[in-house]
Structure formats: C-alpha cells, structure tokens
Amino acid sequence: MFQKIAAILIGSLLISIGINGFLVPHHLLDGGITGIALILHYYFNFPTGLAMFLLSIPLFIYAWFYKRTYFFNSFLGLIATSIMIDWLTPLRTQFLLSIYISVILGGAIIGIGVGIMLRYKTSTGGTDLLAQFISDSISVNIGVIILIIDGLILTAGFNMLGINAFLFSSVNICIIGIITSKIAKPNIFLE
Template structure:
C-alpha cells in the first residue's frame, strides 16, 4: 500500500513539474524536450494542437508493446502518461508567465523536467512514450536510464532541427542535456532502483 501511495505521489509531483517546465520555459522559446514530448511539441508549434493530447496519441504503440512485453511497465506508465498529459495541457496558461532569456529558460526548463522525469522513474513509473522504451532498454541491457533517454532525446532534436532552425535547435540540445543529467542523477542515487 505504501508503495502505491509513493508511486501516485511521484506521478502527481513529477507530472506537475513536467507541465511547469514545458509550458513555463520551453514553449515560450519554441524549444524541444526529447522523445515523444519533443515530437508532441513540434506538432504543437506547427499545428497548434494540445501537446498532452499528442503525447497520448503518439504513445499508444509503445503502450501496446508494453502490454505484451511487460504488463508491469504498462500499468505503471499508463497512469503517468495520463496524468502528465493532463498537467501539460492544464498548465498551458503558464506559457506567458515567465519572460526569461532563452539560455535561462533552456537550462531551467531542462532541470525542472529532469527532476519531474527522475522522480517518476525513481518510483518505477513514467510518462510512457520514450521513457517507457528507455525503461525496457535499461532493464534489458543494464544501461543507465538517463543515458538512454539522453540518446533518444538527442535524436528527436536532430529531427527537429529542420523544423526549428539553428537557434532553437542549439538551445533545445542544451535543454536535453540538462534533462538527461538531472534525470540520471536522480535515478542513479536511488539505491532501491531495479534498473541497475
């Protein structure tokens, strides 16, 4: 019972931080996070669709894969996906609340997102998407989950280069590096983690 309460708290707190990081610091400068979130942000920038809703749609194939590969991953990630998607869309009014320079926004947004992702991963939940893929790969190959997320996120930034231009690409890379470092530090310091 205590584990379920801790996991729920991690989903709630982590999702709220991710919603804050994306809306308060990334979206105002058209910056990307990586993975499914990054792809959802690209779709948001070009088609003005809700980022959280895009995350749900884009994560369906990975959730279905988890259902067949490891149902524990599915159940722990599905709740995280729904709650984080809700907070990302619900906190969208924050997009005009923090008029900071792009350098500060990219680092601060990356750190806040990294804390949010790290808290969720530390308690064996995630936002599904590429976090779910990273969980499976980390368990299979005994590689730090933050490193895997960093590599996937970097790939998304490269894909987004054409769409965003050099300035957004450069600062998005800085954001992604910050997310990867912070996430890795939080997950690595958890001695209870099953990922190592």
C-alpha cells in the first residue's frame, strides 16, 4: 500500500511538472482527459486540474457500478494529479525553454510519471479508464484505443493550436507513450 501511495504522489508530481513547466508555456496538448482539460484552459482559462477532475466524474461513476477495481485503482491518482496540476501552475513561467526542448522534456517527464503509476497498478483514470472499458468489451488492444482517443482529442484542438503546435503536440504524445511503455511493466494496466 505504501508503494502504491508513493507511486501516486511521485507520478502525479512528475505529470504536473511536465504539463505546467513544458506543455502549457507553448500551448501544447497531451492526450486523453488531460488534453481536453488543456483545451478548456487555453480557450476559457479554466483550471486544468479541476477540468480533469470534473471531466472524469462520469467515467468514475461508471467504474463504481461496473468495474469497482478500476475505480479504486485510479480515483486517488486522479485526485492527486488534479490537485498538483493546479497547485503547480507557477511552474508555467519558470523554465521557458525552446519548444523543441520542452516537447522532449515534457513528454519524458509525463511519461515517467504515468509509467510509475501504471507500474504500481494505479493511474489518473480519465480516457485510460475509458480505453480499458472499451478494450474489455470489444477485445482490441488498449494501446490502440488510447492512440485513437488521443488522436481525436488532438484533432479537436487543431484549430486552436495551429499546425506547429499540433505537430509538436503529436510528437509529445508519442514520447509520452514510448516512455510510459518502457517504465510500466507489460500487461499490468489496472489488473
């Protein structure tokens, strides 16, 4: 239990640093619920962590009734990450690196954070939780489903981002996916 809580706190901290320190200064997106929350932040200045939490509520209600293991493995991660993202907003003006370095560092830091959480059978929930439900029901690899969902979210933000930020966000999502898969053990997602 101590290891899982430590993984949640460290993973949430890394995800929050990656988002606030490297993505937001360049108006880049992540995938999943975080990407939708960032779109809401860029368009309406809505707090990113709060948006993540609110957007995830329907998925967690579903998980509570139909897949309680998924609920328990992800809810604390969602709370910790949502709070830390909003708590660490001052980092948005601290690094101010080039977009090239920000994409690489941001993707690596977020990927490490997500990977640590998945290694200890926890996550931030969100669209990863949705992808798990879909994967369970139609027997498609969860990675393919996450990639499709992330692509749809990135495409939804295209008009706001413009072509450069869209391409850099695409690279960022790929880096996050690669690093996450290297850190997390295979086949452990919310067992």
